[in-house]
Amino acid sequence: MNATLLAVAHGTRDPEGVRTVRALLDEVRRLRPDLRVRLAWLGLVEPSVPQTLASLSGPVVAVPLLLASGYHVRSDLPALLADADPGTVRVTPALGPSPLLADALACRLAEAGRPPDASPVVLAATGSSDPRARADTAESARLLSAHLNAPVTVSFASGEGPPPAEAIAAWHRSGHPDISLATHLLAPGHFAHTLTQTPARWTSSPLGPHPSVAELVLRRYDEAAVPALLRAGDRPVASAYDQ
Numbered sequence: 001m002n003a004t005l006l007a008v009a010h011g012t013r014d015p016e017g018v019r020t021v022r023a024l025l026d027e028v029r030r031l032r033p034d035l036r037v038r039l040a041w042l043g044l045v046e047p048s049v050p051q052t053l054a055s056l057s058g059p060v061v062a063v064p065l066l067l068a069s070g071y072h073v074r075s076d077l078p079a080l081l082a083d084a085d086p087g088t089v090r091v092t093p094a095l096g097p098s099p100l101l102a103d104a105l106a107c108r109l110a111e112a113g114r115p116p117d118a119s120p121v122v123l124a125a126t127g128s129s130d131p132r133a134r135a136d137t138a139e140s141a142r143l144l145s146a147h148l149n150a151p152v153t154v155s156f157a158s159g160e161g162p163p164p165a166e167a168i169a170a171w172h173r174s175g176h177p178d179i180s181l182a183t184h185l186l187a188p189g190h191f192a193h194t195l196t197q198t199p200a201r202w203t204s205s206p207l208g209p210h211p212s213v214a215e216l217v218l219r220r221y222d223e224a225a226v227p228a229l230l231r232a233g234d235r236p237v238a239s240a241y242d243q
Contacts (some may be wrong), residue, residue, distance in 0.1 A: 003059035003225040004036045006052060007217065008077060010066060011044035012189040018045055020187035020208045021065065027214035042076055049080040053089070060089045061224045063217055065186055067096040067140070068125065070133030092220040097139040100216040101207070102147040105182045108204035114180040118150045120171045122200065124164040125184040126191050127156030134161065140184060157191040164198045
């Protein structure tokens with residue numbers, strides 16, 4: 001039996017954000033039509049992780065639909081899985097950082113009108129007080145910079161670090177009038193809306209159901225879904241956090 005891919009999303013009150021996450025999973029199913037794919041939410045939207053797990057049988061690979069490895073990945077999700085059978089549920093790392101995300105970000109910037117030049121980019125993430133999440137975001141900026149062959153700096157819509165408007169203003173002061181804002185978010189919501197109000201010349205849309213993001217979801221699944229370890233009756237499978 002193939003393990004079920006349980007995609008775990010952050011949760012949002014924005015109906016468009018919910019639709020976008022579901023569209024991403026539709027793309028995952030299109031790429032892998034024989035795979036059982038289910039969706040659960042960390043909060044605000046149902047079904048919850050425990051609710052979805054209760055409806056599943058057999059091995060499960062939980063893939064956090066999160067772009068960095070912050071508290072949601074390292075604390076909240078493991079707590080929600082605490083009552084699950086450790087021999088049948090495995091949790092993968094967050095989606096980011098990854099060259100596949102850099103590819104999707106570059107495509108969204110091009111769709112927003114950014115020309116294929118070396119003009120600066122500000123990568124705008126939600127923000128986190130977790131230093132590991134901020135380090136992941138910095139690595140995502142490095143990967144995007146290499147992909148675009150252009151300078152990329154980091155900003156955060158909340159928490160520690162420069163806010164997007166401040167990061168854009170810094171580029172303006174250094175003589176760069178045309179700045180692009182790369183929205184390092186998976187789906188529309190409160191933070192994505194605030195990013196549309198900065199002085200950036202071009203602002204990309206959230207990553208959404210981009211094929212590279214769907215491919216990355218499947219890559220995280222494949223890295224964890226080792227049949228010899230997930231087969232019923234085998235020894236318990238360690239969490240990704242034990243690696």
